[in-house]
Amino acid sequence: MLRILGKATSINVRKVLWTCAEIGRLYTREDWGSGFADTRVPAFLALNPNGQVPVLVDGETVLWESNTICRYLAAVAGRSDLLPTSPGMRARVEQWMDWQATDLNSAWRGAFMGLVRRDPTHADPQRIAASVQAWNAAMGILDARLAATGAFVAGETFTLGDIVLGLSANRWRMTPMERPHLPAVEAWLNRLRERPGYLEHGDNGIP
Numbered sequence: 001m002l003r004i005l006g007k008a009t010s011i012n013v014r015k016v017l018w019t020c021a022e023i024g025r026l027y028t029r030e031d032w033g034s035g036f037a038d039t040r041v042p043a044f045l046a047l048n049p050n051g052q053v054p055v056l057v058d059g060e061t062v063l064w065e066s067n068t069i070c071r072y073l074a075a076v077a078g079r080s081d082l083l084p085t086s087p088g089m090r091a092r093v094e095q096w097m098d099w100q101a102t103d104l105n106s107a108w109r110g111a112f113m114g115l116v117r118r119d120p121t122h123a124d125p126q127r128i129a130a131s132v133q134a135w136n137a138a139m140g141i142l143d144a145r146l147a148a149t150g151a152f153v154a155g156e157t158f159t160l161g162d163i164v165l166g167l168s169a170n171r172w173r174m175t176p177m178e179r180p181h182l183p184a185v186e187a188w189l190n191r192l193r194e195r196p197g198y199l200e201h202g203d204n205g206i207p
């Protein structure tokens, strides 16, 4: 049985849980991470030296980095709809996944930590405002992309890109801040609501 180590409130853990829902893979999940079991213990650090969740244990295969785990699960399941095998189409999906993990993640950190987590080290209003601006600008890029495809992030069909960005967009819409109306993002989120995996692990009240 697949083991997933990480609390279900973590956005990165929820990417993996939603992917498992899409591919119909059963798993057991253990509550690790802040507020739950401490990831700084040797037993956990032996699995992920970063002390972060999620960690996946699939027999001999131990993996960390949520987007990598999602790609691994889709590949093992032979789900070329979620992660295409043709190099160009696969790169298109990976491009948006990498953008989520780098540019988009960096943009939201200050606003999310200050406004949702209420982290005292992220309380500076100017830094929060700068993060809100950067986050909204990044979401504008996603909106333009979705307006162009008229469907999903990588094109006409649902892929892993929609999982990682769907969770990100859900966080964006739930964070108490000024937001522009982004009609293509809104329409896409409604499209994602047709998927049980998104309803269970994405649009479930957790930002």
Ligand SMILES: N[C@@H](CCC(=O)N[C@@H](CS)C(=O)NCC(=O)O)C(=O)O
Pocket: 010, 011, 012, 013, 032, 033, 034, 039, 051, 052, 053, 054, 064, 065, 066, 067
């Ligand atoms: N790049 C990593 C980031 C993982 C990460 O930031 N995980 C957070 C939770 S979302 C974490 O483990 N924080 C420490 C903790 O909860 O103890 C990934 O995508 O898997």
